[in-house]
Amino acid sequence: MQVPAPIAYERATSLSNAIELLSRHGPESRIIAGGHSLLPMMKLRLARPEVVIDINDLAELDYIRANSDHLQIGAMVRHASLMNSDIANRYFPIFREAETVIADPIVRNRGTVGGSLCQADPAEDLAAVFAALKASVVITGNNGSRTVPISSFHIGPYMTVVEPDELLTEVIVPLRTHVGSAYEKVERRAGDWGIASVGAMIVLNSGQISEAGIGLAAVRADHFRAVEAESFLLGKQPTADVIAQAALIASENCQPVADQRGPEDYKRHLVKELTTRALNRAIDKAREEGT
Amino acid sequence: MQVSMTINGEQVSREIEARLLLVHFIRETAGLTGTHWGCDTSNCGTCVVLMDGVPVKSCTVLAAMANGRNITTVEGLETNGELDSVQRGFIEMHGLQCGFCTPGMMLTARWLLDNNPHPTDAEIREAISGQICRCTGYENIVRAIRWAAEHESGTGHNITEGIGA
Ligand SMILES: Cc1cc2nc3c(=O)[nH]c(=O)nc-3n(C[C@H](O)[C@H](O)[C@H](O)COP(=O)(O)OP(=O)(O)OC[C@H]3O[C@@H](n4cnc5c(N)ncnc54)[C@H](O)[C@@H]3O)c2cc1C
Ligand code: FES
Ligand code: FES
Numbered sequence: 001m002q003v004p005a006p007i008a009y010e011r012a013t014s015l016s017n018a019i020e021l022l023s024r025h026g027p028e029s030r031i032i033a034g035g036h037s038l039l040p041m042m043k044l045r046l047a048r049p050e051v052v053i054d055i056n057d058l059a060e061l062d063y064i065r066a067n068s069d070h071l072q073i074g075a076m077v078r079h080a081s082l083m084n085s086d087i088a089n090r091y092f093p094i095f096r097e098a099e100t101v102i103a104d105p106i107v108r109n110r111g112t113v114g115g116s117l118c119q120a121d122p123a124e125d126l127a128a129v130f131a132a133l134k135a136s137v138v139i140t141g142n143n144g145s146r147t148v149p150i151s152s153f154h155i156g157p158y159m160t161v162v163e164p165d166e167l168l169t170e171v172i173v174p175l176r177t178h179v180g181s182a183y184e185k186v187e188r189r190a191g192d193w194g195i196a197s198v199g200a201m202i203v204l205n206s207g208q209i210s211e212a213g214i215g216l217a218a219v220r221a222d223h224f225r226a227v228e229a230e231s232f233l234l235g236k237q238p239t240a241d242v243i244a245q246a247a248l249i250a251s252e253n254c255q256p257v258a259d260q261r262g263p264e265d266y267k268r269h270l271v272k273e274l275t276t277r278a279l280n281r282a283i284d285k286a287r288e289e290g291t
Numbered sequence: 292m293q294v295s296m297t298i299n300g301e302q303v304s305r306e307i308e309a310r311l312l313l314v315h316f317i318r319e320t321a322g323l324t325g326t327h328w329g330c331d332t333s334n335c336g337t338c339v340v341l342m343d344g345v346p347v348k349s350c351t352v353l354a355a356m357a358n359g360r361n362i363t364t365v366e367g368l369e370t371n372g373e374l375d376s377v378q379r380g381f382i383e384m385h386g387l388q389c390g391f392c393t394p395g396m397m398l399t400a401r402w403l404l405d406n407n408p409h410p411t412d413a414e415i416r417e418a419i420s421g422q423i424c425r426c427t428g429y430e431n432i433v434r435a436i437r438w439a440a441e442h443e444s445g446t447g448h449n450i451t452e453g454i455g456a
Contacts, residue, residue, distance in 0.1 A: 001331065002331040002332075003310060003312060003315075004310040004353075005310065006308065006309070006310055007310050009292060009353065009355040011355075011358070032353075032356070035351060035352060035353065035356065036333060036348075036351055039352075039353070040332060040333065040351065052309075052353070054353075054355070056356060104336075105399075105418055105420065105421055106336060106339060106346050106399065106422070107333060107348065109345050109346060110347055110352070190420050191420055191421055
């Protein structure tokens, strides 16, 4: 039987109360959101917080809204809400495509956007999604809020720039026109973590690629991103040859490790194939929007 | 710490250790052993209960996190001795063999039909995709849920022709 080690439990009543509780209990306290990564780690003693601070009552962090420039997603938005959000998916269908292959429907009822990003598992699908979308993350603590680009949010496996007395409160995605986005993932069985996953976002301007985002999960890409392939695409016409070259570049610029999910060369092969598919579909959708 | 939650309409208040998992609170503290407990790793889904109407894997929720919430377990599916149409579907269509996965399957089915009264087979399969049955091959579980959808009498808790008991 797996049970967590003894803990104290606090339930935060508001964002400011959560920050106050984190400051009061110090570095041995941890936020618990959906708990679907933290509790399994606590059962295995991979995490041993002395105090867990439950933020599930913070309705103020559960919203998806758009203004004229940005989509804003609160940290407590569940996977299931993001998957079913008309507003988020109208701008970026990549959300629904990724969410349908993240875990299973019951886990998606609990796991949150903030928890996924803060967990920083190298296979975390939403990390690749937000990398492709070049999102920013709002982090809030005693000294107010700061906004960091997703490309400097993760500083290693299971590590982020969030300080012990801070919370991730919001993810911001800039809105674009003539944009298409898509997600591709190969897993061993339904509901499993990916062997490799690729998210793509393409903006077309007069038939040329004016912005490209490629996010990679499970293959140890720096900051979940294929920067070299993104740069290669800029200013080019999206021909089959250009896409094939970008996919090859993406597959060469990540560091997948052999594990029970497969050998390294197989994972690189998947990155190439999935990047091709995701780019093709993102480009098709960008064209549908008209240029 | 003191927790208090509603389980199947009854208030249950107990002094517990903060690390207690909801599945153990339901089974050992409240004594409702209809909820099963299997993998411990949020993979098998036999521990699924409804929390404020939404299915959750109770091995991956602290009992403290359920403080003040409304829990429905498999014992809460029947109303006044009348089985829910989901339960009747599992009987009619032979939706179980050993019965280990059944409580979680039935609660997820109840939630599905409450939100989507006429699901396709693909939607039924997707809904139960986070739950493992080692006996039936799933075919009869899908048939059982389809049967329930076809025999739902509006509210889902308003069954006219009782079966069993
Ligand atoms: C069976 C199973 C299968 C899964 N499959 C996949 C999959 O295929 N793909 C995938 O991407 N994920 C998968 N996941 C993980 C899941 O999607 C989420 O990543 C996970 O639930 C984390 O979200 P949470 O809200 O539960 O976080 P929690 O477990 O509550 O927290 C995770 C970490 O983040 C911290 N944290 C949480 N919220 C905040 C915040 N707002 N500010 C600061 N710190 C915070 C916590 O302190 C903790 O360290 C799976 C999980 C399970 C159980
Ligand atoms: S015991 Fe909870 S999912 Fe298996
Ligand atoms: S009936 Fe035996 S596990 Fe499903």
